[in-house]
Amino acid sequence: MSRHPLVKWAQRSDKLFVTVELPDAKNVKLNLDPEGKFFFSATGGVDNVPYEIDIDLYDKVVVDESKASCTSRHICYLVKKAESKWWSRLLKQGGKPPLFLKVDWDKWVDEDEQDEKSAGDTGFGDFNFSVSRYIAMELL
Template structure:
């Protein structure tokens, strides 16, 4: 029995951002068809559980211009819409979206605020084009991406640890400066040390 990974989505007038949240996915297979059918499968977890997904998107997409980035924690896709129009919803079917599909509020822009500019910071992600990947029966897509195919480009960064270290140093430096000026009480020192 397969499971569904969590999916987050947002849109602009010309594209849809789709993020499949599945840490440590193995053998990820992603396919996008021009009619707007997005399929995904991968195994993950201690028991290599199978996760599958098939989404009938609201409208057609341009497979050749759509892009994908398979990372350690998620699979991020930029799906170019065939027509530059605002979609009423992500899926073609009427009714409430499945429980595993959520709006990505970090990337969301309202229709009246969308100026068509790509203002999303993608953090230097290396994207491959769906259409240029081949191997999925001529429909474009990405199949059988093993661990070796992902390369070292998507390893976790230590930036978070460095930021914490910098703030700790700033706290220590601030406490020393207050001590030199005779202004820090014992309570303030304890509070700064516990942060």
Template structure:
């Protein structure tokens, strides 16, 4: 019996990002058809569980320009739309979106904010859908805490001034 992997997606005017989250996936097969049919299969886990997925994307796609990267933790696909435009949703049809498909808020851009900006793919090595991508995609992106550290410093300085108002005067008079 096959299972469904978790899928995250986001879009731009000209492309859709689809990430199949399946750590240590083996025997990965991804197929994309011009009509928007997207299929995935692979195995993962210590029991080599089988995972399969078939998505009927909202509209037609450009297979030749689309790319895939098979990494250690996920399979990342950049699917080029056949025609530029915002899709109302990922899948065609009126049915409810399956529970294993979620919006990728890290990559999401609102329609009003999309000025053709390119997503920074961190130098990932992509190959076309006909082959396999490079191994070792690293999903761990470090976030900097510079702003939080600055706010903490200001708050600590204010607390020190409140607790020791004379210290501020002494520092000012010694200059």
């Protein structure tokens, strides 16, 4: 049986920031499809415990323009939305979100404050999304 890692998220009108907090993750895999199906799996910890996330995002995404990067503490995903608009929530289904899913208040910007952020701001600081050597990323 797999566990759920802590997942933080924030958004802009055109993209999502999804951060999976899983120190020393190994065998990281991501499946992302245009309909918004987001699947993540990895092993972590000394005992290589399996972790998994299988969620349906609120709306469609552009897989080819989405990126991933990995550090020793986080796996960060920059997911491009198919349509540039604010989502009312992260998940397609309504109701209370799962306990492992949290808002990333460090990256959060209100809709009316988005223009105050610089256009080149990725929200992930100096993360290098061109180097993804630790991630097997399957893009459907």
